[in-house]
Amino acid sequence: MERSVLGTSGIRVSRICLGSATFGVAPDATSAGAMVGAALDLGIDFFDTADVYGSTPTFDRPGLPPAGERESAEEILGRALVGHRDDVVLASKSGERRFDATAGLSRRYIAQQVEQSLRRLQTDRIDLYYAHFPDPSTPLEETLAAYDTLIQQGKIRSVALSNHAAWQVTQALWIADDRRLASAPVAAQVQYSLLHRKAERELTSACQKFGLSIVPFAPLHGGLLADLAVLERPVAGDERYGGSRFDDREVAVARALADLADDWGMQMQHLSLAWLLAQPTVASVIVGAETPEELQANASATDINLTAEQVAHLSALTADLAD
Structure with a gap:
């Protein structure tokens, strides 16, 4: 890897990261433990979670x-990593407010949540700690100062930002530099x-x-960029979380990608992931596989070396989406 x-x-970090957003749901808690073991066997040493994953209404299932x-998800992941903690890079997050009006990025909330995450993960430190979403009610200076304290205490190693705009990332870097903080973000999810x-x-x-890495999530767009069979499922795409199904444009791109995969003798998910890994700022890609077999198929994308022409061809499929 x-x-x-x-x-x-x-x-x-390994260039494939195992995401745990649906741990406890798909896969269930028992299968999730097997998934972590399969990841370690494949050389995956980067694991991504959050304080709200797995146990919120978003993931309710019959x-x-x-x-x-x-x-x-933190509890499940922490239990699965017992005996392997020193061999992996562990990322978590806090600050999502959809299910908790008291959440956010205040000094008090961050201090409370990091302690709870450490307990659930059965560890004494988190390697990469994300601000999950921007918090307009809390000055970014306060958030970064809170992270700086946690770094000094050894409870987190590095800071990152998730779902933040470029100007917010830049502002965070400026504040950290101006105040000589150790909490300058090193990555953006x-x-x-x-x-x-x-x-x-x-x-x-x-x-x-500014030298930050990007760690993409949803790299296979709900499975559409991995296998056209997802179109036959009764619930697909963002329908799984109360959103909409794939639109006609998305389906057309997926079909074009499937044709290219056939022409080039590759698999769809390999093209999708290898294209992302070829982007200069991308350090690792988060995959949310549901079975060890699916994880292995995704992990093997790191063995694919696309030519510059192939990367350009893939980029041209959706060039308008980057404008």
């Missing part, structure tokens, strides 16, 4: 305990795929300029 360095942190009664290229409008350029 190839590795890369996260921004200026010096932290080396036959499962309701939100609040399920184990959180954002939705990024052949079908979601808004990051290229400003964020990728800002990250490249």
Whole structure:
């Protein structure tokens, strides 16, 4: 498994990261433990989670305990990593306010949440700690100062921003530099795929300029960029989370990608992931596989070396989405 360095942190991570957003749901808690073991066997040493993953109403499913009664993804992941903690890079997040009006990025909330995450993850430190979403009610100076304290205490190693705009990333860097803080962000997590290229409008350029890494989530766009069979499922795309199904443009791009995969003798998910990994700012790509077999198929994308012409051809499929 190839590795890369996260921004200026010096932290080396596998180029495939196992995401745990649906741990406890799909896969269930037992299967999630097997998934972590499969990831370690494949050389994946980067794991992504958050304080709200797995146990919120977003992931309610028939036959499962309701939100609040399920184990959180952090608990499941922490248990699965017992005995392996020193061998992995662990990322978590806090600050999502959809399910908790008291959440955010205030000093008090961050201090409370990091302690809870450490307990659930059964660890004494988090390697990469994300601000999950911007918090307009809290000055960014306060947030970064809180992270700086946690770094000094050894509870987190590096800071990152998730779902933040380029100007917010730049502002955070300026504040950290101006105040000589150790909490300058080293990475940005954002939705990024052949079908979601808004990051290229400003964020990728800002990250490249200032030396941050990008860690994309939803790289296969709900599975559409991995297998056209997803179109036959009764619930697909963002319908899984109360959103909309794939639109005609997305389906057309997926069919074109499938044709290219046939022409080039490759698999769709390999093209999708290899295209992302070829982007200069991308350090690692988060995959949310549901079975060890699916994870292995995704992980093997790191063995694909696309030519510059192939990368350009793939980019041209959705060039308008980057404008």
